[in-house]
Amino acid sequence: MDQPTVGILHPGSMGAAVAACAATNAAAVLWCENGRSTASLERAVRFGLTPVATLAELLDRSDIVISLCPPAAAEDLAHAVAGHRFAGVYAEANAINPERTQRIATLLPDATVVDGGVIGSPPVGGKSPTLYLSGPAEATVRVEALFANTSVQAAVLGTEVGKASALKLSYASFQKTSRVLVALAVGMAREHGVDQELIEVASRRTDSYLSEPQYVATTAARAWRWGPELEEAADTLAAAGLPPEMLRAAASTLARWNDAKDSELTLTDALDRLAQP
Template sequence: MAKPIVGILHPGSMGAAVAAQAATHAATVLWCRAGRSERTVARATRFGLEPVPTAAELLDRADIVISLCPPAAAEDVAREAGTHGFEGLYVEANAISPERMERIVGLLPEALVLDGAVTGTPPSGGEAPTLYLSGLAPAAAVVEKLFAGTDVTTKVLGTEVGQASALKLAYAGLRKTSQVMGALSLGMAQEHGVGPELIALASRLTGSPLAEPGRIADTAARAWRWGPELEEAADLAAAAGLPDDLLRAAARTLARWNDNKDDDSLSTEEALRRLRRS
């Protein structure tokens, strides 16, 4: 059986790394450079992805399309693929609610849509994220084969579209709100000169977000992505009849760092300063 052609929409830090793993069993991995930043171009080049000038060409050539983009853009990306008439396997791997996942299925009437969710860090240096899948078993089997023996582990949750999305958002709510609370707690302690004492206390707790205070700056750099994920998680909670206030408050807190998008030079002190109201 011929190797599939894979297209990635769009190669961010996670998308590019996951796409590079797919290249193990793919004929080639395509990406569209139209409208992408120089940083994205450099990243895609580093991972050996094949550039195409337009999304239309990518959709024409690809047998499998993987969508890994900011959650707010997921429906627009799917709509473009559906309008183009994409007929292949579409892996919707963004952090979105099950309700949005269902809407995306409707936007792609000619495609076979698989629900996906990536947890963990981008695959590099021995890191092995997990790609959870839910949907029709034959489609899941294709993706399992695509990543077999790579640094991306796959796990099928079931045949119901929305299961992978629900797991991702539930996990994001747990992990990312803890990072927000860690930043707020350290900011309060430092205001009264007891920051080191708080870190010492918190370090005794298993999995404490303050075990590594430097992660506060990492959270600030990723807040532009994390905030929308928590809004999606809040929608999931509300749909389940659960309070959504905590998740929405965490999303609003993260929004204060939106101007620090992917700024890896930010210090913990500067991140906390920007978190405070002026």
């Protein structure tokens, strides 16, 4: 089979690294540089992606398009793609709820939509995330083949669009909320001068995130992405008749760190910002 041409929308830290892995089994990986930031341009150059001037050119040349962007932008991006009547495989790999994924599938009647969810860190420096896929079998096989023998492990969950999104958000709801709870626990303990004692207690339980308080600063730097993800997960809980309030509260807590986007904070900085929004 000929190698497909792949388009990536929009290459952030995860998208660019995933796209670079796909390049192993693709004729080319394209990205649209129109309107993108200097940071996006530098990432694309670093990962060897091929620039094109317009979305129309990217879609015209691509057999498979991968959408990896902030959750809030997923449907607007799909609308833009729909306007060009893209008829290839559209891998919707954003952290959005299953209902939104299904809505995007109906927005793109000419395309074959594959539901995707990435669990793990970007595939650089020895990291190996898993891209879970669900949707029409022939299309999931094509996307899976893009990542053969790369640092991205692809796994197909079945033919139902929504399954991959549900798995991604189910995992995120636990993992990300747990990190928020650590920040609150350490912040409370610090206020009363017992934060070191708290960490010592937690360190006796090696399976506890509480024994890794240094990760609070990382959580703060990623809060701008994590908060919207937890809102998506809360919507998924509500649709299932499960209480969404805990995840909405975690998202609200993360919002106190939105101005720390991708910055390098210390634990003290992160806790200070949390206590004084």
